[in-house]
Amino acid sequence: MIEITDLNKKFNTQSVLKDLSLTIAGGEFCILVGANGAGKTTLLRILAALVRPDSGEVLLEKEPLFADPSLRRKIGYLGHQSLFYGDLSAWENLRHYARLYNLSNSEEIIRKCITQSGLTPHQHKPLRTYSRGMQQRLALERALMHSPSLLLLDEPHSGLDQDAANGLDERLRQLHLKGCTLLVAAHRPQRLLQSATHAAWLREGQITDKVTLDQLSDIPGLDSYIREVK
Amino acid sequence: MTGFRRYLQTVWAIFRKDVQVEWRGRQGVPVMLVFSLLVVFLFNFALQLSPQLQSGLASGLLWVTLAFAATLGLNRSAALERENDALNGLMLAPVDRSAIFFGKTLSNLASTLLVAFILMPTISLFFGQNLLKPALFLVVILGTGAYTCLGTILSALSIQSRTRDVLLPVLLYPLALPILIAASEASRGILSGQTLGELQNWLYLLLACGILFTATGLLLFETILEE
Numbered sequence: 232m233i234e235i236t237d238l239n240k241k242f243n244t245q246s247v248l249k250d251l252s253l254t255i256a257g258g259e260f261c262i263l264v265g266a267n268g269a270g271k272t273t274l275l276r277i278l279a280a281l282v283r284p285d286s287g288e289v290l291l292e293k294e295p296l297f298a299d300p301s302l303r304r305k306i307g308y309l310g311h312q313s314l315f316y317g318d319l320s321a322w323e324n325l326r327h328y329a330r331l332y333n334l335s336n337s338e339e340i341i342r343k344c345i346t347q348s349g350l351t352p353h354q355h356k357p358l359r360t361y362s363r364g365m366q367q368r369l370a371l372e373r374a375l376m377h378s379p380s381l382l383l384l385d386e387p388h389s390g391l392d393q394d395a396a397n398g399l400d401e402r403l404r405q406l407h408l409k410g411c412t413l414l415v416a417a418h419r420p421q422r423l424l425q426s427a428t429h430a431a432w433l434r435e436g437q438i439t440d441k442v443t444l445d446q447l448s449d450i451p452g453l454d455s456y457i458r459e460v461k
Numbered sequence: 462m463t464g465f466r467r468y469l470q471t472v473w474a475i476f477r478k479d480v481q482v483e484w485r486g487r488q489g490v491p492v493m494l495v496f497s498l499l500v501v502f503l504f505n506f507a508l509q510l511s512p513q514l515q516s517g518l519a520s521g522l523l524w525v526t527l528a529f530a531a532t533l534g535l536n537r538s539a540a541l542e543r544e545n546d547a548l549n550g551l552m553l554a555p556v557d558r559s560a561i562f563f564g565k566t567l568s569n570l571a572s573t574l575l576v577a578f579i580l581m582p583t584i585s586l587f588f589g590q591n592l593l594k595p596a597l598f599l600v601v602i603l604g605t606g607a608y609t610c611l612g613t614i615l616s617a618l619s620i621q622s623r624t625r626d627v628l629l630p631v632l633l634y635p636l637a638l639p640i641l642i643a644a645s646e647a648s649r650g651i652l653s654g655q656t657l658g659e660l661q662n663w664l665y666l667l668l669a670c671g672i673l674f675t676a677t678g679l680l681l682f683e684t685i686l687e688e
Contacts, residue, residue, distance in 0.1 A: 281549055283687040304555035314550035316478070316541065318485040327481075330474035331554035333467060357485070358545075366545075373550075 232257040232381060232412045233278065238287035240273055247273045248284070249436035255414060255429075257380075260407040261441075262423050263416040264457055265433035271416035272311070274433065275383045278414065279308035291381065304332065307379035309387055313370040317359035321350055321369055324358060325376065332377040344372035347402075363390035371399065375406075382406065384415045388422070400426065420457050430457060471556045475564025476571075482541060483572070489537040493530040493576045498583060500526045505587040515588045520648035523577075523584055523592065524604070524641050530580075531573045531608055532630050538569055539616040539625065548620065552686055562613060562682035569609040577601050596651045603667040604644030608637055610674035617685045643667045 238251040247270045255261055265271050276282040277289065280296055280303050289296040296302055315324045325344055329337035345354045348368040350361075358366065367390045374382065384403075388396045404426040407413055417423060420430070424444060431441040432453045440450045447454045483489050504522055505515075542548035542565075551561045581592040581601070612633055619628040647663035657664065 279553065281552055281687070283684075300557050301555045303553060306553070308549075308553055310546065310549065312546035312549070314547055314553075315545050316482050316547055317544060318482050319478075323481060327474065327478045328550065330477070331471060331551070333470060 232259070232292060233414075234288075234290040234293075235278075236288045236290075238274075238277065238289065239285045240270075240277065240282070241285055242273075247436055248277075251287070251433075251437050253431060253438045253441065255412060257412055258407075258410055259429050260403070260413045260423075260427045261415070261429040261431055262420045262427045262457075263414055263431050263433060264418075264420050264453070265416075267418065269433045270436050271433055272385055275308070275385050275414070275416055276310070278381075279303075279306055279310075279383050281308070304377060305380045307374035307377070307382045309370055309374040309382075309384045311385060311389070313358070313366040314373065315358045315366065315370065318357055320356055321345055321348075321354045321358065321361075324369075325373060328373055328376060334377060340376055344369075344376050348372045364392055364395055367391055368395060368399075371402070379411070381412045382414070384413065386416060386418060388417070388419075396422070424457070432456065468556050468560050471554055471560040472563045472567065475551060475561060476567045479538065479541070479565070479568035480571070483568075489534050490572050490575060492537065493534050493572065494579060496533055497526050497530045497576055497580050500529070501580070501583055501587055512589050515590070517649075519584050519588045519590045519592060520645050520652055522588070523580065523601075523648060524645045526580060527573065527577055527601075527605065528608065528634070528637065528641055530576050531569070531605065531612060532633060534572045534576075535569055535609070535612040535616045535633075536626060536629055538565060538572075538613075539620045539629070543620055548686070558683035558686055559679045561686070562617075562678040565617075566610050566613040566678065569613055570606055573605045573609055574602065577605060590652055592652070594651060596657050597648055599657070600644055600647045600651065600664070600667070603664065603671060604640055604647075607640045607667055607671035607674055610671060610678055611637055611640070614674065614678050614682065614685065617682060639666060640670045643670070 233255040235251060235253045238248050240248040263271050273282065277284050283297060291302050291305065294302060322341060322345065325341045326337065329341060334340055345351055350365060350369060353361065371387065387399060391399060400422060403413060407426060415423060427444060429441060429443050430447060430453060431438050440453050442450055447457065510518065552558060585592045615632045616629055619625040619632065622628050643663045643666040647660045650660040
């Protein structure tokens with residue numbers, strides 16, 4: 232699904248990713264772990280084609296990611312921000328995204344997204360009146376509304392209360408069962424251990440280890456990192 | 462053909478979104494309008510010029526006011542995309558990113574033209590010269606078109622900078638000088654009774670600036686956004 236080879240990215244003089252290589256097969260649910268500033272967000276932004284790497288190759292389904300804009304249709308991205316317009320309602324924001332993705336049955340999809348996020352009573356209120364958690368729930372639906380085959384999530388649980396976080400875990404599990412490939416950056420990844428299949432450890436700009444969760448105990452450092460970070 | 466249609470749909474979607482946000486928030490055009498009208502009032506009362514001098518001032522005042530008002534609009538338009546990282550949402554769309562350039566330019570142009578079309582009768586009223594001439598409308602469309610193309614490119618360039626509010630005018634005004642000079646001269650010529658044929662050099666310069674900055678946006682906008 233994704234093949235990353237010798238990826239490098241610098242911001243000014245600071246090297247964030249250094250010769251990073253990583254392969255994610257179709258259908259994997261991979262947790263990307265790493266300390267603050269390790270480069271998780273930068274890696275996900277490159278995979279979402281939002282930032283161009285300085286060097287290296289990113290292939291999505293064997294095609295260069297940055298060569299063909301239509302490849303971005305296969306990607307769903309949820310970052311630290313909601314990507315919504317505060318003056319528009321949930322309905323209007325989603326309709327805008329439906330137009331950007333040229334979705335044919337947009338009304339039905341938007342209705343489903345709003346129902347799924349539990350925001351039906353608030354759907355016509357401006358987004359700026361929503362709490363962080365409500366925006367995050369809607370942002371997840373925005374990332375999924377065009378049915379991407381690759382989902383990139385950056386700290387998706389942030390801002391969610393316990394019930395919403397549990398709902399998100401269940402949603403991710405179902406998406407994985409349907410065949411969606413997931414790469415989830417998580418600073419505190421324990422809650423994803425039940426549904427994820429792989430874990431990749433990003434340290435000092437490189438993926439130092441990538442294993443299935445069954446093999447986690449073979450990498451004591453990663454195992455203890457995942458289980459002990461709180 | 463389907464790809465081009467898809468591209469135009471994205472341009473239109475971005476334009477519609479900007480109009481809708483402006484309609485809901487009313488933070489762009491009203492500010493530009495109030496600023497423009499204040500400038501006209503201030504010039505009218507502060508300078509106390511004779512009617513003959515006032516009429517000579519009209520074209521210069523129109524373009525200086527439009528340039529400043531358009532910069533306010535460009536800053537507001539960039540701020541809109543900065544809030545909640547909404548620009549990244551546009552960048553996720555599966556079409557060439559020059560569509561974002563054209564969509565944003567179109568909405569910036571629409572708001573600037575709206576202000577211009579209100580400003581022209583106002584200046585006519587205060588400065589005793591009729592600005593409501595078809596040839597002048599043509600110059601305004603060409604001039605604001607080139608100016609907003611350039612402004613949209615530069616606002617994308619400055620959007621990530623901490624000093625963006627200052628950076629945009631500092632970058633924009635020197636580069637927009639050819640547009641402002643050509644537009645002012647063409648406007649002055651029209652107001653003094655010259656024909657479009659006599660002003661063709663200025664009009665060609667405006668057209669050339671418009672084509673140059675449109676091509677720049679088409680070719681470089683994606684790189685600017687990704688950096």
